[in-house]
Amino acid sequence: MSAAIIDGKAFAATLRERVALLVPAFEAAAGRKPGLTVVIVGEDPASQVYVRSKGKATEAAGMVSTTHRLPDTTTQDELLALVRQLNADPAVDGILVQLPLPKHLDESEVIATIDPDKDVDGFHVVNAGRLAVGQEGFVPCTPLGCIMLLEDRLGDLSGLNAVVVGRSNIVGKPMAQLLLAKSCTVTIAHSRTKDLPDVCRRADILVAAVGRPEMIKGDWIKPGATVIDVGINRVDNGEGGTKLVGDVDFASAAEVAGAITPVPGGVGPMTIAVLLRNTLVSAYRRENVALGKGAI
Numbered sequence: 001m002s003a004a005i006i007d008g009k010a011f012a013a014t015l016r017e018r019v020a021l022l023v024p025a026f027e028a029a030a031g032r033k034p035g036l037t038v039v040i041v042g043e044d045p046a047s048q049v050y051v052r053s054k055g056k057a058t059e060a061a062g063m064v065s066t067t068h069r070l071p072d073t074t075t076q077d078e079l080l081a082l083v084r085q086l087n088a089d090p091a092v093d094g095i096l097v098q099l100p101l102p103k104h105l106d107e108s109e110v111i112a113t114i115d116p117d118k119d120v121d122g123f124h125v126v127n128a129g130r131l132a133v134g135q136e137g138f139v140p141c142t143p144l145g146c147i148m149l150l151e152d153r154l155g156d157l158s159g160l161n162a163v164v165v166g167r168s169n170i171v172g173k174p175m176a177q178l179l180l181a182k183s184c185t186v187t188i189a190h191s192r193t194k195d196l197p198d199v200c201r202r203a204d205i206l207v208a209a210v211g212r213p214e215m216i217k218g219d220w221i222k223p224g225a226t227v228i229d230v231g232i233n234r235v236d237n238g239e240g241g242t243k244l245v246g247d248v249d250f251a252s253a254a255e256v257a258g259a260i261t262p263v264p265g266g267v268g269p270m271t272i273a274v275l276l277r278n279t280l281v282s283a284y285r286r287e288n289v290a291l292g293k294g295a296i
């Protein structure tokens with residue numbers, strides 16, 4: 001293996017510490033702690049695990065964590081009423097509605113009801129628009145985490161060829177916007193892209209956000225490229241259990257790439273760390289407390 005491993009777990013731990021260090025100054029100025037409220041509807045076990053770890057991480061950073069656990073039978077009107085109540089609550093800086101919602105609920109209407117200035121997930125169309133035109137807003141946590149890892153590794157990204165495989169609203173599209181804002185030359189690939197291996201081979205930065213286990217092979221990668229694997233796929237481990245793998249075939253890619261994120265331990269841990277960062281930024285903005293440029 002020749003590639004350097006990009007240690008997202010360590011980077012995320014440092015980011016979480018930096019967030020925690022900025023909480024006391026906010027509390028001194030605003031007379032309260034930053035607050036993140038998570039809303040979860042139903043009993044999806046994976047969502048329950050995510051919500052628990054978000055709550056623990058929020059508290060560990062010295063912020064107030066509140067969780068609203070609603071039953072499967074919750075109606076759209078009840079959920080919207082809760083979101084509006086949280087919009088109006090001055091102690092709430094960040095609102096996160098855990099997705100996916102049960103099928104009878106309309107996710108886009110729920111996201112559209114969140115106050116964009118409390119939308120720490122960055123999913124509201126107002127925040128997508130702000131990102132597209134270069135205004136200050138909230139950027140989805142996973143792609144923002146990827147950019148942080150890339151800048152930490154490469155410094156200035158301008159002029160680099162970046163290929164993003166995947167065009168979802170929560171990863172692929174905002175990732176491409178962020179890379180464009182860093183003056184990369186950006187290509188977005190998707191399921192209709194012709195000759196995907198050839199497109200990938202042009203990338204100095206290759207971001208995989210597809211949801212297909214180990215799809216991207218070593219011979220799709222330009223020698224020395226930086227590879228960010230967003231994929232999280234649970235597959236058979238061949239011994240009767242399961243394991244997590246990314247969208248990139250790590251073993252062959254690591255022979256060619258200059259640097260690569262592992263799965264697990266790469267992009268995954270960044271998502272919660274950036275969520276805490278967005279909540280802190282929201283609190284500072286909402287209370288008009290100065291947060292030095294580049295502080296976080």
Ligand SMILES: NC(=O)c1ccc[n+]([C@@H]2O[C@H](COP(=O)([O-])OP(=O)(O)OC[C@H]3O[C@@H](n4cnc5c(N)ncnc54)[C@H](OP(=O)(O)O)[C@@H]3O)[C@@H](O)[C@H]2O)c1
Pocket residue numbers: 142165166167168169170171172189190191192193196209210211212230231232233267268269271
């Ligand atoms: N690390 C984290 O915290 C984190 C956060 C979010 C997601 N993820 C993981 O990231 C992956 C992507 O998530 P997502 O929410 O963006 O998924 P998604 O909404 O399912 O989008 C997948 C994208 O991949 C494209 N695609 C599918 N098959 C393809 C193929 N054979 N060739 C080229 N493109 C193909 C799709 O193209 P079309 O648009 O043409 O269908 C789509 O744009 C998943 O593994 C997910 O678990 C990780």
